[in-house]
Amino acid sequence: MNPADPADPTPVPGETDGKFGRYGGQYVPEALMPAIEELTDAYERYVLENQDGFMDEFRRCLREFGGRPTPLQHAERLSDRYDRDVYLKREDLLHGGAHKLNNALGQVLLAKYMGKERVIAETGAGQHGTATAMAAAHLDMPCEVYMGERDINRQRPNVFRMTLNGATVTPVTAGRGTLKEAISETMRDWAGSVEDTHYVIGSVVGPHPFPAMVRDFQSVVSEEARRQALETIGELPTDVVACAGGGSNTMGSFAAFLEDERVSLHAVEAGGADLSIDEAAGVAPNSASLYAGEEGVLHGARTKLLQDAHGQIVESHSVSAGLDYAGVGPELAHLVDEGRVTPAAVDDDQALEAFHLLSRTEGIIPALESAHALAYLEDVAGPDADADAGGGNGTADQEADALGETVVVTVSGRGDKDLETVIEETADRDIDGAPDMSAFTGGI
Amino acid sequence: MTEPTADRETDVAAADREAEAVTADRETDAATATGNSEAIARAFADGPAYVPYLAVGDPDYESSLEYVEALERGGADLIELGLPFSEPIAEGPTIQGAVVRALEGGMTPDRFFEFVEDLDVDVPLVCMTYYNLIYQWGDAEGPRPFVERAADAGLEGFVVPDLPAEEADPLRDACDEFGLDLVFIVAPTTEGDRLDRIMSRVSGYVYVQARLGTTGAQDDVSDHTAASLDRLREYDVPKAVGFGISSGEHAERIVEAGADGIIVGSALVDIVAAGVESDRSTEAVADQLESLSRELVEGADRGYQARSSVADSR
Numbered sequence: 001m002n003p004a005d006p007a008d009p010t011p012v013p014g015e016t017d018g019k020f021g022r023y024g025g026q027y028v029p030e031a032l033m034p035a036i037e038e039l040t041d042a043y044e045r046y047v048l049e050n051q052d053g054f055m056d057e058f059r060r061c062l063r064e065f066g067g068r069p070t071p072l073q074h075a076e077r078l079s080d081r082y083d084r085d086v087y088l089k090r091e092d093l094l095h096g097g098a099h100k101l102n103n104a105l106g107q108v109l110l111a112k113y114m115g116k117e118r119v120i121a122e123t124g125a126g127q128h129g130t131a132t133a134m135a136a137a138h139l140d141m142p143c144e145v146y147m148g149e150r151d152i153n154r155q156r157p158n159v160f161r162m163t164l165n166g167a168t169v170t171p172v173t174a175g176r177g178t179l180k181e182a183i184s185e186t187m188r189d190w191a192g193s194v195e196d197t198h199y200v201i202g203s204v205v206g207p208h209p210f211p212a213m214v215r216d217f218q219s220v221v222s223e224e225a226r227r228q229a230l231e232t233i234g235e236l237p238t239d240v241v242a243c244a245g246g247g248s249n250t251m252g253s254f255a256a257f258l259e260d261e262r263v264s265l266h267a268v269e270a271g272g273a274d275l276s277i278d279e280a281a282g283v284a285p286n287s288a289s290l291y292a293g294e295e296g297v298l299h300g301a302r303t304k305l306l307q308d309a310h311g312q313i314v315e316s317h318s319v320s321a322g323l324d325y326a327g328v329g330p331e332l333a334h335l336v337d338e339g340r341v342t343p344a345a346v347d348d349d350q351a352l353e354a355f356h357l358l359s360r361t362e363g364i365i366p367a368l369e370s371a372h373a374l375a376y377l378e379d380v381a382g383p384d385a386d387a388d389a390g391g392g393n394g395t396a397d398q399e400a401d402a403l404g405e406t407v408v409v410t411v412s413g414r415g416d417k418d419l420e421t422v423i424e425e426t427a428d429r430d431i432d433g434a435p436d437m438s439a440f441t442g443g444i
Numbered sequence: 445m446t447e448p449t450a451d452r453e454t455d456v457a458a459a460d461r462e463a464e465a466v467t468a469d470r471e472t473d474a475a476t477a478t479g480n481s482e483a484i485a486r487a488f489a490d491g492p493a494y495v496p497y498l499a500v501g502d503p504d505y506e507s508s509l510e511y512v513e514a515l516e517r518g519g520a521d522l523i524e525l526g527l528p529f530s531e532p533i534a535e536g537p538t539i540q541g542a543v544v545r546a547l548e549g550g551m552t553p554d555r556f557f558e559f560v561e562d563l564d565v566d567v568p569l570v571c572m573t574y575y576n577l578i579y580q581w582g583d584a585e586g587p588r589p590f591v592e593r594a595a596d597a598g599l600e601g602f603v604v605p606d607l608p609a610e611e612a613d614p615l616r617d618a619c620d621e622f623g624l625d626l627v628f629i630v631a632p633t634t635e636g637d638r639l640d641r642i643m644s645r646v647s648g649y650v651y652v653q654a655r656l657g658t659t660g661a662q663d664d665v666s667d668h669t670a671a672s673l674d675r676l677r678e679y680d681v682p683k684a685v686g687f688g689i690s691s692g693e694h695a696e697r698i699v700e701a702g703a704d705g706i707i708v709g710s711a712l713v714d715i716v717a718a719g720v721e722s723d724r725s726t727e728a729v730a731d732q733l734e735s736l737s738r739e740l741v742e743g744a745d746r747g748y749q750a751r752s753s754v755a756d757s758r
Binding site for chain 2: 025026027028030031033034035037174180184187188191193194195296299305307309312
């Protein structure tokens with residue numbers, strides 16, 4: 001090993017862990033390192049080795065409180081539209097309405113096993129905060145959730161739900177007031193409270209062991225989907241499609257299929273308004289870190305980031321608050337580099353169109369995050385798809401033959417939380433089949 | 445360490461000899477740290493070191509130059525210059541505010557190096573920043589180009605709060621190549637093997653975090669400090685205590701407890717912030733920075749004298 005070469009992924013034995021190729025690691029203030037070492041030890045004992053029956057209790061919680069397994073549903077109209085079998089993995093039917101509960105339950109339960117007295121979390125769309133608040137109420141643990149002020153304004157129903165479940169919601173006003181700032185603020189809280197507090201990170205991001213641990217808690221999604229596909233289709237799907245922000249839904253949807261090399265895995269990012277980065281303004285009008293990002297270090301890990309030439313992190317954008325983050329999980333970045341996962345991007349317009357399409361054709365109102373995954377189908381296999389390349393601002397390798405005959409799409413959450421955003425955003429656009437709300441007044 | 449004295453510019457040759465002796469000790473003892481920068485060794489060789497911090501470019505380039513120079517007039521032995529990063533996760537609201545002002549004022553790593561070259565100060569300068577900026581600078585991958593440029597500009601070392609010792613080998617190697625020190629932070633929660641691991645890699649001085657949490661001026665000095673200094677006693681490297689020091693009295697107590705230096709950031713940044721808010725002149729803010737610096741230096745010297753007289757009476 002050449003220690004001067006950061007590209008060399010070989011860890012120092014017994015010292016560095018949690019690397020995915022060149023990504024991952026533990027880049028955090030020293031005050032947090034003992035807590036991270038304690039968590040790593042707990043992760044290895046309880047999650048990996050099932051000490052004290054931790055994983056048995058976790059699975060029981062998921063079943064009895066969470067309502068697992070969620071269905072793998074054959075979507076008739078989408079299958080007709082795209083001329084292939086489309087199956088929806090219905091994480092929107094999980095308690096709380098999103099896949100986020102899998103991880104939140106796992107981490108809050110782990111915090112209890114570790115003897116912690118309080119959990120803190122950050123949230124973007126509010127789904128992770130809601131899931132953590134629910135899990136904390138269920139497991140009788142005090143909970144504080146940091147949320148960007150801007151996100152509080154665009155996700156009020158979830159703020160109310162967190163409060164209903166007894167959590168304290170603390171607004172973060174720094175920067176643009178979104179997930180990135182909320183994560184930094186939660187890390188600051190943790191730096192001062194590590195002795196009795198566990199930080200429930202909401203995605204496969206952050207320092208080791210979080211990316212691996214969150215993936216393990218979320219992998220129940222693909223474990224079920226894989227089993228259900230074998231039972232109902234009689235074989236594995238040709239493709240799995242999932243939206244990617246931080247990447248917890250993506251890794252959860254892909255984990256059990258990683259060894260099945262003939263299953264193609266598609267991570268769909270938020271292309272926002274444009275896939276470029278405006279360095280002068282310090283803004284990326286997208287959240288496509290896998291596409292537009294460069295390798296760097298943020299929030300505890302080396303991964304792909306939206307940043308300017310100096311390494312300053314730029315503000316990301318997506319119509320979906322849950323995807324609006326300037327980084328992505330290190331394992332997902334690695335899997336893309338390795339060619340195992342194919343990244344794609346759809347823009348805000350495409351996501352909104354898919355939101356309306358699924359609502360109208362299948363009777364399922366998806367989260368705006370999930371609508372990105374569905375928009376990818378429309379982009380590469382819909383009636384207007386280019387024979388050679390994807391439409392919209394889609395990416396060059398979004399080709400029409402990108403998908404095989406049986407496609408599993410994860411509906412990561414339900415769209416109730418997004419209705420105010422969708423009303424507002426739809427009013428500015430000409431979307432086929434979107435309801436005309438101009439005759440109605442008042443909020444939801 | 446020599447006796448405290450009013451004349452802080454004492455015999456440099458003696459300090460050099462001491463630094464060489466320290467270096468020789470370090471080379472023969474694996475448990476002690478190595479130091480690359482003689483200037484940093486000298487800063488700690490002559491009584492307690494006053495180590496102030498300011499974010500470079502806060503609130504603008506020209507004022508910031510004046511402010512850093514005022515710190516030296518106030519008695520700084522070594523200055524930590526903050527290179528602003530957009531996500532300063534180890535910092536509290538005070539320094540976070542400074543970082544935002546500096547970035548909005550157009551501070552970049554290139555401007556930072558120009559700033560270091562424009563500064564008219566004689567004390568050693570250390571760059572405090574986050575790893576992504578170091579890693580991204582220049583065309584070649586990795587931290588080496590940044591370190592080379594920093595050495596050219598005259599910097600003597602780095603403090604990188606989000607780079608734990610385990611991930612620091614590439615930066616440490618570059619620092620060794622160009623003769624710079626890499627300072628690590630030790631928290632109140634750092635103990636046992638982890639402490640050994642950090643202390644085996646630290647160079648220049650160790651930044652002793654006085655309490656848990658993020659940076660920020662405090663009304664009192666944490667009990668964690670004495671315990672942390674006790675744990676570090678066996679390591680032969682200067683121990684500079686930071687986080688929460690805002691008055692001469694704090695400085696006195698911390699040095700009396702055994703610190704070789706005090707690191708002060710937020711209390712100074714507060715002066716800059718208040719100046720921005722009340723639209724005070726650069727000169728007036730600089731005078732205030734100099735004045736608080738003198739108070740801190742005097743406090744530190746009192747603490748050192750108290751410590752020395754206790755030692756003498758034994």
